[in-house]
Amino acid sequence: MELMRDITDAPKEGRSTDPARNLVVAAEVQLSIAHVFIAELNHKAPEKFKFRRDKVFWVDLCLTPRRPNSSARFVDHWSPARTIEMGSLIAIPPRMRTELNSAGGRHASLICQMQASAVEKWLPEDFTWTERRLEASLNIASDTIRPLMLRFNHELRNPGPGSLELCESLASILAIELARYFAAASSTDEKGGLASWRMRLIDDRIADRSQPFPSVGELAKLCRLSSRQLGRAFKASRGSSISDFLTQTRIEAAKRKLYSDTCIADISSILGFSSQSSFTAAFRRSTGTTPDQFRKRIRAGSPSR
Known part of the structure; x- marks a missing residue:
């Protein structure tokens, strides 16, 4: 696994090259179905920006406390007045235009860019992104997904024999658990x-x-x-x-x-x-x-x- 000092070289989808945000990659690994990296960011001041990734689920585990008033809204689904405070673990779905509000300051996150197809193949055929599923994406309290992300963090920080193979296995399990999590979030009160x-x-x-x-x-x-x-x-x-x-x-x-x-x-x-x-x-x-x-x-x- 490769350690990197700066994110500005060879950017991949979803990797900002904006030096104003001082985004640095502390460690990363490229897997067959995911790109996983530890990002250290320093937002100079509060800001609002648009976000969309067409080919990946953007899974973000904030390793430092998520700043108060850090919120998000799905532009094509919610009114400008409606935002939700983000939890420490989020998973922004592919093809969703998202407005992110950052309160500014320094923080670190473990990011997993999971290939959309790796998750979607496990979803039910009639799956749709309902209101509740979108809400659930911005605050994931899962006793299966969080430990997987924490294990990624450990392996990237402390790589050892078999780390790459272990991370490949973690990515496969994470894809299934993400699909199960979103499928379990029901769409109507009748369910x-x-x-x-x-x-x-x-x-x-x-x-x-x-x-x-x-x-x-x-x-x-x-x-x-x-x-x-x-x-x-x-x-x-x-x-x-x-x-x-x-x-x-x-x-x-x-x-x-x-x-x-x-x-x-x-x-x-x-x-x-x-x-x-x-x-x-x-x-x-x-x-x-x-x-x-x-x-x-x-x-x-x-x-x-």
Whole structure:
């Protein structure tokens, strides 16, 4: 696998050559069905730009906290007033004109440009990009997709014997899991998904930073459903369990708080973990590192490693 210092040589589809963004590739690997690389970017200021890739799914795992107000909208499907805040893991579908809003600043992402055909061959014949599937693409809380991306990050950072072959296998599995994820996100309420008004209630409550982080029980009560009904309907709508979604949302909130001087025990309590040890275990499962190690890397200037 090849290490690169700058992205400006031999650009591939989806690789910006705009020096104003200071985009640097830390490591990359070219596979038979995917191009995977670690991108380190520094947006000088907030900006808005158009994005479209015709031949690939653009899978982006933000290795540093996604900046607040980083959002996206699908230009041909949503009005200019409608945007969705992006989660740490997104997968922009091929042929979708997307408007991306960056809050500016430095961040690092693991990017997998997956050949569209490698994913689409696993989708149902009647598959269409519904409203819910588009929403689900901008915040993927999957206990199968995220670990695959994290393993890519590990192999690119620490290549060893068989790394190329392992990455080829990871890419094949990722293509299948992406197809399963999007197929599982149902298109209508009749298929058992959450009504749009209930999904908006959940999103708004989670985004409310003035209150403690909600539990599944609180969200179920808000939606006037049992916890079991909410769990089934949420998975039908978003393609992931609500517990996975809440855990990952809490981890992203924790990353942002680790930039502050708030002690780790307080962060654990604020985000509703039962104990600091359970917070540490959940954080390690999601990021591959502990909260303390993550904070030390932030202060050392290398949070993405």
